[in-house]
Amino acid sequence: LPEDILQEYGGHPTADGMVEGALRHIHILEKMDYRNMVISLKSSQVPLMIEAYEKLAEKVPYAFHLGVTEAGLARVGTIKSAIGIGTLLYKGIGDTIRVSLTDDPAEEIKVGQDILSALGLRQFGPVLISCPTCGRTQVHLIELAKEVEAALTGITVPLKIAVMGCVVNGPGEAREADFGIAGGNGKGIIFSHGQVLRTVPEDKLVDALLEEINKSISS
Incomplete structure (x- = not known):
């Protein structure tokens, strides 16, 4: 943010300051009669990022690029991205997304796909649902679910597959x-x-499950 805006809001980023900074640049482009823009208000702080996008969405009609920047390593970064990006997409805010992880960039794509899939916005092949372990579980459930997940790789048909204990x-x-x-x-x-x-x-179990899936796909 420009130094004057940072100072106006106490020397640290706030949602109102981020919106003011974005509007300053938006107005420059509008004065040049340029409106083909996509706006990003990324932050590493999830609540701040959500609030800033929500406030600016009330003021401008332009597309938004969503992301929690510098989200961290895979586990925490995935959670922060899912909350930040997912919350806004659920409210109808956002046109493009970027998941930022300190990990293999391919994992960023997978997490982004999972966020879109969980919200029902896009589907990238089968969706796996599975239950937690409990006292009734008499099968190696965790290993079984992982085996099914791996076996579904390469299938592009949008199916819902369950692994229950x-x-x-x-x-x-x-x-x-x-x-x-x-x-x-x-x-x-x-x-x-x-x-x-x-x-x-x-x-x-896994082989029989795949037989039924492939039979359905080929019929």
Whole structure:
């Protein structure tokens, strides 16, 4: 921000100061009759970033580029980006996004896709839903979910796939899933939209799930 605006708002960035700074540059372009612009008000502080975008969105009709800049390493950066970018997109604010992580840039793309997918704005292949572990779990649920996630790589059809820890609640809680598996004691079930398709040994669950998915895709 320009020094005069920083001083006006106490020497540190505020939402009102960010908006004032953005408007100063926007007005320069408008005086030149140039309106083909995309505006970014990134901040490493999530609440500040959200507030600034919301306030400026009330004042100008231009496109917005969203991002939590310098968000940090993968875990914290993903959380901060999901909250900041996701909150604004949910409110209808934002046209392009950038996830900033101190990690492999390819991970930034994956997180961005996941944010859009979670909001139902875009879908990039299957969406995996899975339950947490609990006392009813009789299968190696965490490993199973990771195996399914890896097996779904390369599938581009927008499906909802469920990995559930038990057959008691699995098919019912995940009845909206196109396909899913629910573990048991040494075996599990393959289901689709809450209906059980077949029972298979635990070590065959992923292969059987993929068989049903591929059968549906090719039909």
